[in-house]
Amino acid sequence: MILNQKIDLPILNKKDVSLYIKREDLIHPLISGNKFRKLKYNLVQLKAQGKNQLVTFGGAYSNHIAATAYAGNLKGVKTLGIIRGEELQYIWKENPTLEKAASNGMQFRFVSREAYKAAHRHVLLEALREEIGDFYYLPEGGTNALAVRGCEEILTKDDSEFDIISCPVGTGGTIAGLINAASPQQMILGFPALKEDFLMEDICKFVENSNWKLCREYHFGGYAKVNHELVCFINEWSEKHALPLDPVYTGKMIFGLIDLIGKDYFKPKTKILAIHTGGLQGIHGMNQYLQKKNLPLLSI
Ligand SMILES: Cc1ncc(COP(=O)(O)O)c(C=O)c1O
Numbered sequence: 001m002i003l004n005q006k007i008d009l010p011i012l013n014k015k016d017v018s019l020y021i022k023r024e025d026l027i028h029p030l031i032s033g034n035k036f037r038k039l040k041y042n043l044v045q046l047k048a049q050g051k052n053q054l055v056t057f058g059g060a061y062s063n064h065i066a067a068t069a070y071a072g073n074l075k076g077v078k079t080l081g082i083i084r085g086e087e088l089q090y091i092w093k094e095n096p097t098l099e100k101a102a103s104n105g106m107q108f109r110f111v112s113r114e115a116y117k118a119a120h121r122h123v124l125l126e127a128l129r130e131e132i133g134d135f136y137y138l139p140e141g142g143t144n145a146l147a148v149r150g151c152e153e154i155l156t157k158d159d160s161e162f163d164i165i166s167c168p169v170g171t172g173g174t175i176a177g178l179i180n181a182a183s184p185q186q187m188i189l190g191f192p193a194l195k196e197d198f199l200m201e202d203i204c205k206f207v208e209n210s211n212w213k214l215c216r217e218y219h220f221g222g223y224a225k226v227n228h229e230l231v232c233f234i235n236e237w238s239e240k241h242a243l244p245l246d247p248v249y250t251g252k253m254i255f256g257l258i259d260l261i262g263k264d265y266f267k268p269k270t271k272i273l274a275i276h277t278g279g280l281q282g283i284h285g286m287n288q289y290l291q292k293k294n295l296p297l298l299s300i
Contacts, residue, residue: 001156002022002023002024002026002027002154003022003023003026004020004021004022004023004159004273005020005021005022005023005241005243006018006019006020007019007020007021007241007243008241009258011258011261011262012261015261015262015264015266015268016268016269017261017266017268017269017270017271017272018270018271018272019257019261019272019274020162020271020272020273020274021243021254021273021274021275021276022154022159022273022274022275022276023243023276024036024037024154024275024276024277024278025244025250025276025277025278025279025280027278029280029281030066030067030070030100030281031067031070031071032063032067032277032278032279032280032281033275033276033277033278033279034142034151034154034167034173034174034275034277034278035063035064035066035067035068035142035278036067036150036278037147037150037151037153037154037174037177038064038141038142038143038146038147038150038151038173038174039067039068039071039142039147039150040150040153041146041147041149041150042136042138042142042144042146042147042150043071043075043077045136045146046077046136047075049136051077051134051135051136052076052077052078053077053078053079053080053132053133053134053135053136054068054072054077054078054079054080054135054136054137054138055079055080055081055082055125055128055135055136055137055138056068056079056080056081056082056137056138056139056140056142057081057082057083057084057116057121057139057140058081058082058083058084058140058141059083059084059085059224060083060084060085060088060092060095060097060098060285061095061097061224061248061282061285061286062081062097062141063097063246063278063279063281063282064140064141064142065081065083065097065098065101065106066097066100066101066281067142068081068101068106068138068142069081069100069101069102069104069105069106070100070101070104072104072105072106073104073105078105078107079101079104079105079106079107080106080107080108080109080128080132080135081101081106081107081108081109082108082109082111082116082121082124082128083098083108083109083110083111084111084113084116085110085111085112085113086110086111086112087110088108088110089108089110092108092110094288095285096281096284096285096288097281097282097284097285100281109124109128111124118140125137139171140171141170141171141173142171142173143171143172143173143176143202144173145206147173147177148173148176148177148180148206149177150177151173151174151176151177151178151181152177152178152180152181153177153181154174154177154178154181154275155178155181155182159273160183160186161271162186162271162272162273163185163186163187163266163270163271163272164186164187164188164189164266164270164271164272164273165178165182165186165187165188165189165272165273165274165275166188166189166190166191166253166257166272166273166274166275167188167189167190167191167253167274167275167277168190168191168192168193168249168250168252168253168277169190169191169192169193169194169199169203169214170192170193170194170223170249171202172190172199172202172203172206173206174275174277175188175190175203175212176203176205176206176207177206178275179203179207179209179211179212180206180207180209182209182211184209184211185211186211187211187212187213188211188212188213189212189213189214189215189257190203190212190213190214190215191214191215191218191252191253191256191257192214192215192216192219193219193223193224193248193249193252194219194222194223195219195221195222195223199214200214215256215260217256218252218253218255218256218259219252220252223248224247224248224286226247226251226286226290226295227295228295228296230247230251230252230255231247231290231295231296231297231298232296233251233254233255234247234251234255234298235296235298235299237251237254238299239299243276244280244283244300245276246278246279246280246282246283246286247282247283247286247298248279248282248286249277249279250274250276250277250278250279253274254274257272257274283298283300284300286298287300
C-alpha cells in the first residue's frame, strides 16, 4: 500500500483545498514511481516470449534508462540502451545515470540526435537485430500498452475520494493509465515536462475517457530546463515537507499545482491527489549542470 502524504501549507488552508502526494517514489530508489509500474508487465511479457535481451531508447539522464538497467540486472535480462548524443561515447562515465546503468550491466549505443528521432528509429532497430539477434523492444520512456496497464494500478479504490488526480507528463503513458483507472467524476490533470505539442495524440492512443486536461504553462522553457525560482522552490519544499522532488517532472508539477491553487483554479473543498512519479536519481546529473551554470544546487 503506497502512502498518500497530506501536505500542510497556509495557502491550502486559505483556499480550503487539500493536497495529498502519493509517494510512489518510495517504491525503490531506481525502479521508482511510474518506472516500476511501466516495467512490471513488460518484463512478464519478455519472459513469456522466451527472450532475455531488452533494447530501449533514452536521453543521457533518463530515469527510464536507470530503472531498466537495474530491473534487467535483477531479473537476469541483458539490457541495451540506445542513447541520444554521439558525443557521450567519450564522456559517459562522467554521467551519473549512465555510469550507474553500466554498473547494472547495460550496454550502450550512442547515436546522433538525427538518428535518434522517432521517424528513424526503425533503421537503428533493424541494424541492431542483424547485429545481436532477437530482442524485446521497449519504446522511449517505457511507454506502451503494457506500461499503461501497469500505471492503471497506481490508483486504488481508496483514491476515489479525490476530485483531482495530477501527474507529470513525458511520453504520456502514466497519465493514460491514470485516466483509464480514474472514476468518471474525477479530473486528471497532467503537467507536461516538454514544450512540444504532440502529447495529446500520444495519450489518446491509450484512452477513451475525456475527463483529463494538460496544464502546459509549467515546463519552465522545456524538457530538463530549470531556473533559480524552481530550484529554490524544490529545496524549500523538500525541507519543509520531508518530501524530495525531482527538477524535471515532479518539481514542475507541484510548482504548477501550488500556482493554480493560488489563482483559485480549484473550487473550495477540492481534494487533490498528486502522483509522485519518482525520478530522484536525476538530481545528481542536474546538479552537475547547475554547478556549471553557477545556479544553486538541489539538496539531496
Ligand atoms: C520521474 C518521471 N515522472 C514522470 C514521467 C513522465 O511519464 P510518462 O512518460 O509516462 O508521461 C517520467 C518519464 O517517463 C519520469 O521519469
